Amino acid sequence: QWQLVESGGGSVQPGGSLKLSCEVSGLPMKFYAIGWFRQAPGEEREGVSCISTAGDSTNYADSVKGRFRISRDNDKNTVFLQMNNLKPEDTATYYCSATYTDDYCLNLRPDGMDYWGKGTPVTVSS
Numbered sequence: 001q002w003q004l005v006e007s008g009g010g011s012v013q014p015g016g017s018l019k020l021s022c023e024v025s026g027l028p029m030k031f032y033a034i035g036w037f038r039q040a041p042g043e044e045r046e047g048v049s050c051i052s053t054a055g056d057s058t059n060y061a062d063s064v065k066g067r068f069r070i071s072r073d074n075d076k077n078t079v080f081l082q083m084n085n086l087k088p089e090d091t092a093t094y095y096c097s098a099t100y101t102d103d104y105c106l107n108l109r110p111d112g113m114d115y116w117g118k119g120t121p122v123t124v125s126s
Contacts, residue, residue, distance in 0.1 A: 002026030002115055004096050009120030012086055016124070020081040022096030022117060029098070033105035034072060034079040035113060038092035038122075047108025048094070049081060059106045063089070086124045093119040 008020040022034065035050035049060045049070040058070055069082040079096060097113035099105050104112025 004098060004115055004117035006094060006096050006117045006120040009094060009122045011123040011125065013126050014087055014124055016086050017082070017084045018086065018122060020083065020094055020096075020120060020122075022079045022081075024077045024079070024098065027098060027115065029072075029077045029079075030074045032098040032100060032115075033102045034070075035097045035099070035105045035108065036070065036079075036081045036094060037097055037108075037110055037113075038090075038094045039119075040092040043092075045095070045110045047110065050105040050108060051079060052102045052106060057102065057106060059108060061108060083122075086122075088124050088126075091122060091124050093121050095119045 003025045005023045033053050036048040037045050039045040051058050051070045051072050055072050067085045072079045096117045098115040099113045
């Protein structure tokens, strides 16, 4: 049974940092592109970042470029999202997701993803 389990969310003041983790089990992670998406209350789910299967391509939403960094460790079956200089508008539930097709992930389209975690909440507030 496959699972994607997010962790590392929490509450932080503006300007602070958090590091999210997504642990993948039941899937050969090295064959999947992994993306991070987020959804704020009353909003649609949006793409945040993606890392390709080989780890040689990444993409970021314009709103997080220069502040967030995605990485993967296939030996640990884990993908990370380092979030720096957090802003109140980053408040959302963050989900990790997997797809066999790099392009779907790199286009940051939720409808192109195949497997989803249950999410971890992030709150940025003073």
